[in-house]
Amino acid sequence: MTAPVITLNNGLQMPVVGLGVWKAKDGEEVKTAVKAALAAGYRSIDTAAVYQNESGVGEAIRESGVPREELFITTKVWNSDQGYESTLQAFETSLEKLGLDYVDLYLVHWPVKGKYIDTYRALEKLYADGRVRAIGVSNFHIHHLEDLMAHTSVVPAVNQIELHPRLSQTEIRSFCQQHGIAVEAWSPLMQGGGIFENETLRAIAEKHGKTPAQVVLRWDIQSGIVTIPKSVTPSRIQENLNIFDFELSAEEMAQIDALNENRRVGADPDNFN
Template sequence: MAANLQDTVTLNNGVKMPWFGLGVFKVEEGNDTISSVKAAIKNGYKSIDTAAIYKNEEGVGQAIRESGVSRDELFITTKVWNADQGYETTLAAFDESLKKLGLEYLDLYLVHWPVKGKYKETWRALEKLYRDGRVRAIGVSNFHVHHLEDILADCEVKPMVNQVEYHPRLAQKELREFCRSNEIQLEAWSPLMQGELLDNPVLKEIGEKYGKSVAQVILRWDLQTEVITIPKSIKEHRIIENADIFDFELSAEDMEKIDGLNEDRRVGPDPDNFDF
């Protein structure tokens, strides 16, 4: 169990990845991206998650350079977008992302969505990047169990991470168990359900019991279910507050109450029905 903001989980290839990080989905390129990433790093965050489609990789890179923190102390993730999937196009997209970030290597590169008919070729490209030492770990995002089974059937390198929509209304129990049994680390995007859960009475009551906000309760639940989490914020006080979750532990009873909120409900697209 993560005891502090710098604590890590060991992925199936031995690389250590922080349990907690900053996501920059829909953060505007420029000052918003630079200031939020710098604020996160200043306040002890080590993991930053971006993607080619977020169009803010350059800002993330600038913030890293201006942070004053050594590159090897940070864990940087980006993702190949759907339009670039395929073998050669993925290799070119990786080069472009690395150039925008201004980095010599990545810590984690993900296949952003399981584009039908392309994601296996994309995975072959990630395996090459991994073998060539250009990325320390590779994984996928938004993959259901059947997508993972398809990859595992003939891959040379097993995915280390699966980043998916995950929050108390979408607990993904079957996927979580599959990933655990196959040594694939689950990671949550949209852990706060884009704010939809912040007025939930059950979560409010639990928060009052511990003297914590609803957001802090949810993020703590993520960690206690052994799921990496990367909440987004552009406000420094919120970035600090989101990470203030290592001084309490949810009881088994409260974990059950939160588990009981599951409705298998998404705020993002279903990977099987996403219009790529």
């Protein structure tokens, strides 16, 4: 099956589950993963210039035979390319590597101080020119979003942030909700480190005949969050999409919410440039 979609603030529809491809090697590894995902029913792929696998993603898309209009492809401008002109150039490079003539969602990868507003203005230009179907940001705290929205005109469609049961990000989620910005979870499975052994998750998983990974991803969906688990293993890729045949109760949702420790596995956007 394909994943359900949400409607972004400009009317564009985005699948609630996508495949993340960070650390998937360009060439056979990423191609196998993307093809397995598309065959399983995924329609959304999350890559970035810095992942250095846009070429493989593009090849897999073409070889899959899935019509372009069914796909939702996200890529991101890397920090060293930020600034107005250099972002426009970086976009052309990404598009060429992907072998596409537009991307669905183009994101500012991190809020590089002194640059992210000019970078976002370049995204606004690409959006106005019809080169991208939606624009957004990644790793933006509330103060970055406030600053951005005070100086630009297109409200980001998406803020892609680290989010998992140990970092549930409730404040920024409610800010984004108020402003019509969809929240997308990166490292939803904590990069595979440490969450699957959690007893609460294991008990819930057992009750539903699901895996702890599926429970975490289902918690994302029921929280209204877009999620992009990464795997290069076809059976796990399939498993991570197979989350639409069960429902967590309000009590189970609350039990998972209670696992929050405000603990990051990645960098804090305030200390990363």
